[in-house]
Amino acid sequence: MDGNGRWASQRGRPRLFGHHAGGKRVREVIEACPDAGVEYLTIFAFSTENWKRTQVEVAGLMSLFRRYILKEAREVHNFGARVRFIGDRVQLDRKLVALMDELETLTENNTRVHLTVALNYGGRDEVARATKRLAEDVAAGKLKPDEVTEETLPNYLDTCVLPDPDLVIRTSGEARISNFLLWQSAYAEYEFIDTLWPDFKRDEFIRLCQSYGNRDRRYGGLK
Numbered sequence: 001m002d003g004n005g006r007w008a009s010q011r012g013r014p015r016l017f018g019h020h021a022g023g024k025r026v027r028e029v030i031e032a033c034p035d036a037g038v039e040y041l042t043i044f045a046f047s048t049e050n051w052k053r054t055q056v057e058v059a060g061l062m063s064l065f066r067r068y069i070l071k072e073a074r075e076v077h078n079f080g081a082r083v084r085f086i087g088d089r090v091q092l093d094r095k096l097v098a099l100m101d102e103l104e105t106l107t108e109n110n111t112r113v114h115l116t117v118a119l120n121y122g123g124r125d126e127v128a129r130a131t132k133r134l135a136e137d138v139a140a141g142k143l144k145p146d147e148v149t150e151e152t153l154p155n156y157l158d159t160c161v162l163p164d165p166d167l168v169i170r171t172s173g174e175a176r177i178s179n180f181l182l183w184q185s186a187y188a189e190y191e192f193i194d195t196l197w198p199d200f201k202r203d204e205f206i207r208l209c210q211s212y213g214n215r216d217r218r219y220g221g222l223k
């Protein structure tokens with residue numbers, strides 16, 4: 001969800017104004033998922049690198065996340081979305097983590113859309129945390145070194161119960177991955193679009209998902 005800051009600057013407003021506007025777009029995209037044929041949606045809300053921003057912006061984002069969960073939890077639940085969070089919760093405010101846990105529990109039996117929110121998430125951080133737990137299991141004799149494979153390693157990732165992404169959409173004209181689902185998106189298709197996140201609407205999302213359907217995926221093999 002990139003481009004909130006530039007969207008606000010273009011209007012001569014503070015960056016947090018852009019984050020608010022971006023927040024309002026999230027539910028529209030969640031609710032477009034069934035029509036777009038999307039069962040699993042992952043949104044990148046805050047990266048492990050975003051702590052480098054000013055204290056005002058970080059605090060504003062954290063308070064936005066709290067208020068957003070409080071305000072949207074019912075709607076998202078009534079829509080039938082199952083919500084999960086990925087990322088490192090240890091550094092997050094305890095009150096925010098409590099709200100995240102509550103939302104996961106509230107929605108745990110929903111199946112219409114699986115929504116994953118990446119919050120304090122970084123692909124490298126995730127692999128490092130996974131490797132630590134894997135090493136602990138090896139040291140404890142629960143897993144043999146020979147059993148560390150492409151199939152078993154993902155069990156230690158935050159996304160262990162989720163499928164790999166088929167399509168990754170990055171808004172705001174930047175053509176980079178920025179530490180998002182590094183392991184999981186090895187064979188993902190990418191769309192880098194110029195639209196700033198607060199301008200990203202249902203129609204564009206559905207159009208991108210439809211055009212994904214025409215792509216020829218070979219996973220390094222032949223047709």
Ligand code: IPE
Binds near residue numbers: 005046
């Ligand atoms: C939103 O966009 C991403 C978040 C960290 C919430 P940005 O804040 O990166 O916006 P730009 O890139 O400065 O326009």
Ligand code: MG
Binds near residue numbers: 003
């Ligand atoms: Mg940005």
